[in-house]
Amino acid sequence: MSIIDAERSREAKYKLHVIDCDIHPAMTSWQEIHPYLEKRWIDHLTVYGSHLRHAFSEALSHPRMSPDAARIDAYPEEGGPPGSSLDLMRKQHLDPNGVETGMLIPLRWNPGSQRNLDFGVALTRAMNIWQVERWVTQEPRLRASVLVAQEDTVGAVAEIDARGGDKNFTQILILPRTDEPIGRRRYWPIFEAAVRNNLPITIHVGGTGGHPSTAGGWSSYYMEEHHMVAQAMQGALASLVFEGVFERFPKLRVVIMEGGLGWIPSFMARMDKHWNRLRSEVPQVKRPPSEYVREHVWFTTQPMEEPGSAAALLDLFDRIGWDRLLFATDYPHWDFDDPRTAFKANLSEAQRHQLLYGNARIFYGFDA
Template identity: 30%
Template sequence: MDWRPISADSHITEPPNCYVDNIDPAFRERAPRIVNKEGLGDTFVVEGMRSPVPMGLVAAAGIPPKDLRMGGAKFEDLHRSGWDPKGRLADQDKDGVAAEIIYPTVGMMICNHPDFDYKKACFDAYNRWLQQYCSLDPDRLVGMGQTAMRSVQEGVADLERIKAMGFKGVMMPGNPAEKDYDDPAYDPFWEAAVALDLPLSWHILTSSGDNQLSKPRGPKINGFLAIIRGCQDIMGMLVFSGVFERHPKLKVVCVEADAGWAPHFAYRMDHAYKRHRYWMKGKELARLPSEYFRDNISLTFQDDWTAFQFADRLGPNQLMWANDFPHSDSTWPWSQDVIKEQTGHLDPVLRKRILRDNVKELYKLAA
């Protein structure tokens, strides 16, 4: 094989100085920082958020399942490549990947912060740090900037700044400060994303009420199944509210929410539209919901056998494989084994599209 996969969803591990050194001075005393807590080990403490972020699972790639623990980790024992770009390139080679789309870790949780001014300051600080991290090799370390979405006008300014910083896309918070994303007030923002050629991403665990791990029904492991639902809700909202009808060139990414569910989800949207849109006051659309879902939404996944099985039921450009390094759900350093096991039945052209071409084309990568 003369090409290597590109991961459409990987992460950094924010170092202790990420926010403290780069945040607006007015917020420096309140900036997120690492604190060692008894029983939890090193954690990122974020003022205004009830629970700290234990570092154990956020950098547990490669650890056997029986040894996974939420707490007890020391930052210096984590994968150095989470914050050291030189080490990151070596870990990419170890996993056999050509490049990675880089998302935050602590920044995912900050998406749910109730104080939007604080959130804005944190995201601006993170963007400054990430720009430095990716500068070592922008073709292989492809950063996604963050926006707090305090307002539509500021969101547009954030897009322009993120583009100028060299980032290839934007990670969105699940909940904006003003009206929800289905409101036509966001039309200038969608148009700015199109004009700047910036795909917009919604990642799991970035919507309020997203994380059911803390209070699941039944055993805690049942909550793991719920964490994809926030992304599904956002994708459905964008389709049914006509965002893609008004902005047909807008590209969005549903990140780390798996993809094997997508054929049924698209079918279910069409069923709801055909059968129930009149009494449920659904918007009249020029095309079926599944067509917008197919043409405007990309889906990333890591270990999802069903996504590969149903790949021919989706748009050829929709699926984008990822390794989720260095998180606990990562396929690193066994990605090549997982790929070999799950893609053997695929047509070589479609296989290459899912593992490389789709993400390369979406973000216009050189790797």
């Protein structure tokens, strides 16, 4: 018996009911979305290709620790990248892990960061249709995210309004490495459309805005870059708060996805401290920043924190708020969080159910 099998045997007494808020599907190739693209854009791909707002064409600034940032066992036998096989996703993740609902977060082709904005808008439209036809209609446990070309707010709003009444979509996906800080007014029409369509904004790590991942430039090592996700989320959260986004859109809901958890309590406390002393600079922020965060922002659990003691982890959950935590696995990436072993603490059945299932069911409005 493997270590994983032994661990799952010990945990077998817990019947899993899971809502996974972060599953990454992939296309086998560009040809998979050709049916949803106009001929103009198929020709564009053939002649010019895809180019992101980045220092390196068709590449990230630093290679991932493993190809595609994926688990080695997630490559389909028939070929294709991890996340491209629905059958393998069912066999490896949905069925054994009790996933009753899974949110699709397509990242691999990065439509929101295309240099050619018109192509980006066309690509988001095609990939939104692809999510439904390729995944959701074939697997009723899956839900799609509305992809938008976030630097073209007119195109983004049109796509949000087009998908807003479709129950196959649960949220709007934005990547934090935008051209400008995400709270700036150029992005406000996207937030307005989100509220109008009763869809939360999900900010998932990633994007290629052309800016380095650190204030001092590009990192030397993958390990450095991997830790910059928290920094990107801190910047996004501060921008949303201090630009007055939550005051302007009191019904806006935001999910910070895959940004870690350990920094959140101290970051809220520091924002409150500075606001108490410098609030005259930001009259649009009428209340302590932590109040906006606690009312408008939720956080996914992956990558799960693993402090030295269970008490420290439970204290972290207490300080963030148990009801603000949404479970995520990040399948099929290498730092996947198994719902049986992700929380290194003795949780009551009620606590476990709340984290794995209950919070997301309430947040997304799924029926019990």
